[in-house]
């Protein structure tokens with residue numbers, strides 16, 4: 038039942054949009070005969086998106102149709118040209134080269150980099166393990182260290198689960214503080230909910246306030262009730278001052294959280310010296326403004342939220358942690374209208390799950406000895422780990438990049454591009470011959486979203502409303518295409534010397550069943566063997582999802598009959614998804630793995646001296662720093678080859694405040710030179726008072742005019758320049774090893 042039968046009539050299929058976290062419901066008219074999409078509209082019957090969609094809804098159609106999308110593995114010839122090869126040959130080549138490197142130089146001579154679309158593809162998430170186990174290397178890199186990793190670290194050390202994100206209850210809040218996020222463009226991150234504009238406007242309509250704190254007057258700021266400019270990278274100072282005011286004015290009121298929170302006295306001692314006056318020069322926010330905001334927030338039912346602008350900055354962990362601290366001190370964590378926790382259908386936030394110990398410094402990078410944190414190494418250090426000149430004999434010689442484009446997305450892409458050519462072997466699992474995969478020896482493409490089923494596995498844990506959603510496959514792929522999970526499973530089997538991928542798949546499923554059904558589990562009336570036989574599919578990710586959903590909090594527990602519980606059959610029949618209701622309050626402490634909230638985790642507070650030492654530098658009035666900018670028609674680096682999304686004028690422009698522009702002698706339309714410590718680029722300038730003076734902004738994900746890429750639309754329509762050539766890979770948020778993509782010191786001059 039996974040594919041629609043081939044009918045001659047055009048017909049309507051419903052699925053969720055896999056392009057951003059919002060996961061809007063789409064109503065798609067298709068012609069199965071020609072395997073083509075006729076029309077995409079918002080699905081009015083989707084309980085979450087109610088018909089909303091954004092221009093990127095067309096991405097799935099255009100990716101599916103893109104003539105430059107790869108469908109078969111291609112291998113690089115000695116002269117640099119590419120030839121298609123079959124899957125068996127491709128798998129043999131990849132496994133033999135990676136194993137050869139492992140045998141000759143040790144497991145750590147291989148490494149991998151995992152990119153963002155992983156989060157949008159359930160098969161990719163569930164089946165990474167066989168590849169990771171097969172490689173068994175410590176050289177693990179991912180886009181996380183350019184993204185949410187500081188939040189993972191804060192949650193891991195405070196609650197015992199790095200993935201237990203508190204989500205703003207924007208449906209009920211009366212006072213929403215949004216720092217370092219632009220939900221009108223991103224559609225909400227770790228706050229997944231279609232139509233952010235409608236949801237935020239509703240707060241204002243019910244008499245509430247939306248306060249954005251951002252160095253740019255963003256699209257979100259323009260509909261908000263209040264906007265405060267803040268100097269990039271100074272959020273931790275500001276949030277310490279917020280806490281100082283809470284204590285000074287007797288506004289600390291953790292409520293029921295006090296019963297299971299440690300560190301309330303410690304935080305008071307920490308924040309004591311950070312008066313709004315002391316940090317005002319660093320933040321650019323007047324002391325009375327800070328005090329007024331704190332008083333108003335405490336007087337209303339509020340949620341205080343921070344996102345990527347608070348993560349990928351010099352003090353990302355401190356800032357991310359302090360957002361949670363503010364919510365605890367004001368009793369807003371785990372409370373209605375505050376920051377709440379989802380209860381996912383796949384059972385990943387249930388009581389009783391064990392705390393995964395927070396680990397760090399078990400090993401280090403070769404070149405500089407930068408410690409591993411939570412199993413990750415900073416992704417911008419990939420290059421030096423590969424270079425013979427930096428890492429010598431112990432360098433990385435084999436690399437797998439999958440669903441990622443680090444040459445554009447990670448710091449210092451120019452250095453990375455050169456380093457990739459030093460590798461003995463590189464495999465890219467990607468659908469395009471792009472800035473990163475052009476360096477590979479072999480590219481394995483997966484099917485794309487319309488060619489496989491999906492389940493919103495990650496975003497049911499980050500949604501502003503509980504839901505469970507399966508999406509159908511719309512078109513059968515060609516016989517010789519492979520789903521992402523199959524590629525992983527097959528590669529994993531070959532790396533492990535297991536005769537077939539089916540064995541690996543069954544082993545994984547049986548492992549899962551062993552933990553979730555049988556005596557001493559939530560499903561005591563069924564044995565793992567019996568449950569195995571009851572599953573709908575023969576293989577693949579939906580089998581695992583079926584197991585998780587049936588054993589999860591809303592599941593049928595493998596009980597006979599057609600009770601209220603959900604199962605895969607019901608999910609597959611629910612073409613608009615299943616609404617599981619509003620987020621519920623008071624899930625703590627049961628739903629967190631630690632017994633008590635650790636308000637001041639030593640791993641994070643150890644970074645406070647670094648923050649204190651930087652106060653004078655941040656207070657300097659003459660700093661000029663660069664921040665990023667997301668745009669409606671982009672998704673990081675990879676939608677620029679789609680005609681509908683690439684049209685229009687050049688979007689890769691440097692925004693500069695008119696006062697700065699005048700001082701620098703530059704103006705709109707002029708090409709200007711931007712120099713950071715590591716590089717210099719030239720880019721078109723656009724002046725606007727949206728920017729805070731002293732701050733300039735450039736979007737990331739551009740820079741497509743490199744030789745050897747097969748992205749003709751992107752190259753012709755939106756080539757842009759790569760902002761990450763300016764991102765210094767050696768400047769890190771210390772507790773998380775996350776890179777600093779916001780607040781990069783730059784110099785600007787006319788060309």
Ligand SMILES: Nc1nc2c(c(=O)[nH]1)N[C@H]1C(S)=C(S)[C@@H](COP(=O)(O)OP(=O)(O)OC[C@H]3O[C@@H](n4cnc5c(=O)[nH]c(N)nc54)[C@H](O)[C@@H]3O)O[C@H]1N2
Pocket residue numbers: 151152153154158180183184185345439440441442443445446447466467468469471481482483484485486521665666672673674675737738760761764778
């Ligand atoms: N300066 C700056 N840099 C940033 C950021 C920033 O704000 N500023 N943001 C960071 C963030 S948050 C992120 S998440 C990262 C993203 O970093 P990456 O994940 O490295 O980059 P993407 O551009 O998302 O690349 C996605 C890749 O996946 C491929 N792909 C897409 N769909 C499929 C598929 O179905 N199968 C396969 N096999 N491949 C597929 C695309 O062709 C593309 O090569 O960028 C980070 N970089």
Ligand SMILES: Nc1nc2c(c(=O)[nH]1)N[C@H]1C(S)=C(S)[C@@H](COP(=O)(O)OP(=O)(O)OC[C@H]3O[C@@H](n4cnc5c(=O)[nH]c(N)nc54)[C@H](O)[C@@H]3O)O[C@H]1N2
Pocket residue numbers: 057058153184216217218219220222223224225226250251252253255267268269270271272344345346347350664665666667668669670671672673779780
């Ligand atoms: N259209 C579109 N949607 C996307 C993406 C996309 O590329 N395009 N990417 C997706 C991904 S991978 C992610 S992770 C999410 C991210 O989702 P968001 O976090 O909402 O992303 P941004 O729009 O980058 O918002 C970051 C904001 O932080 C501000 N900022 C920069 N530096 C600082 C600082 O030091 N302090 C403060 N307070 N603010 C600062 C920036 O001006 C910007 O407004 O979006 C997702 N959605």
Ligand code: SF4
Pocket residue numbers: 054055056057058059060061089090091092093094224231232
């Ligand atoms: S907001 Fe996100 S999920 Fe919704 S249509 Fe646009 S890209 Fe798709």
Ligand SMILES: [Mo]
Pocket residue numbers: 153184
């Ligand atoms: Mo991201």
